[in-house]
Amino acid sequence: MNAILEIEGLKKYYGRAGNQTKALDGIALQVTDGEFLGIMGSSGSGKSTLLNCIATVIRPTAGKIVMQGEEIQSMKGRKLSEYRGKKIGYLFQNFELLDNLTGRENIMLPMSLHNIPDRESKKRLSRLAGYLEITDVLDKFPSQMSGGQKQRVAAARALIMDPCMILADEPTGALDSRNAKMLMEKLSGLNRDQHATILMVTHDSNAASYCRRILFIQDGRIFHELRRDMPGETQQEFYERILKVMAQLGGGSANVL
Numbered sequence: 687m688n689a690i691l692e693i694e695g696l697k698k699y700y701g702r703a704g705n706q707t708k709a710l711d712g713i714a715l716q717v718t719d720g721e722f723l724g725i726m727g728s729s730g731s732g733k734s735t736l737l738n739c740i741a742t743v744i745r746p747t748a749g750k751i752v753m754q755g756e757e758i759q760s761m762k763g764r765k766l767s768e769y770r771g772k773k774i775g776y777l778f779q780n781f782e783l784l785d786n787l788t789g790r791e792n793i794m795l796p797m798s799l800h801n802i803p804d805r806e807s808k809k810r811l812s813r814l815a816g817y818l819e820i821t822d823v824l825d826k827f828p829s830q831m832s833g834g835q836k837q838r839v840a841a842a843r844a845l846i847m848d849p850c851m852i853l854a855d856e857p858t859g860a861l862d863s864r865n866a867k868m869l870m871e872k873l874s875g876l877n878r879d880q881h882a883t884i885l886m887v888t889h890d891s892n893a894a895s896y897c898r899r900i901l902f903i904q905d906g907r908i909f910h911e912l913r914r915d916m917p918g919e920t921q922q923e924f925y926e927r928i929l930k931v932m933a934q935l936g937g938g939s940a941n942v943l
């Protein structure tokens with residue numbers, strides 16, 4: 687399997703010497719094409735900082751982030767905007783839809799920014815809207831949608847450019863359990879059936895149980911990995927393994943695993 691994302695020695699320190707927070711303190715990881723990777727860890731462990739470094743929202747203090755063979759820190763101008771707009775799709779906890787645009791307009795926005803022909807745009811929209819079950823809310827404004835509908839519209843917007851990787855930051859954080867389950871079923875379906883590569887940060891062990899692999903972060907370092915590769919293991923059993931690691935994380939016992 688090819689690695690599409692490779693991270694080496696990634697560090698992000700906030701503040702000045704003497705009063706420094708080491709949000710990321712030497713992260714190395716690879717994401718292979720078609721993988722569904724979860725990042726878990728307690729509050730303040732560095733999860734969002736990691737995702738935001740990959741999204742080029744935050745500039746790392748040191749280290750390398752290479753997407754499809756290209757180091758993203760050295761991208762500029764058009765290359766950088768293509769990376770942000772086409773190569774990655776971002777799914778936020780709070781949806782981040784534009785309130786004065788309808789669902790359809792929110793989803794179509796990236797395509798008009800990147801000059802995708804009208805016919806192709808409509809084809810992509812109708813395919814994704816059908817899959818995500820949002821066809822009937824496309825003409826509504828975000829204020830007229832439920833939380834679950836808003837997040838599925840946001841998922842369509844993240845996917846519409848067919849990015850090589852979806853970055854999801856706590857995508858179920860603002861959803862009730864029924865809508866969280868539906869969203870996770872859709873995301874794992876996209877991963878399974880359409881080979882979508884997903885990197886998801888989450889606190890939610892239930893959501894994480896849909897991943898194929900999970901990295902646990904503590905104090906800006908990776909301290910454990912779980913893979914869903916035991917023969918015959920059910921999602922429930924994987925969930926229970928996740929809970930055990932999370933319980934140890936909560937107790938701060940990084941050395942017990």
Ligand SMILES: Nc1ncnc2c1ncn2[C@@H]1O[C@H](COP(=O)(O)OP(=O)(O)OP(=O)(O)O)[C@@H](O)[C@H]1O
Nearest residue numbers: 700701707709727728729730731732733734735736
């Ligand atoms: N802009 C900033 N300036 C200073 N410190 C920051 C800044 N952003 C984050 N931090 C610190 O860096 C550490 C990691 O933060 P980060 O938001 O990445 O954690 P997280 O694991 O995503 O947490 P949560 O699960 O609560 O969202 C924390 O100690 C946080 O206080």
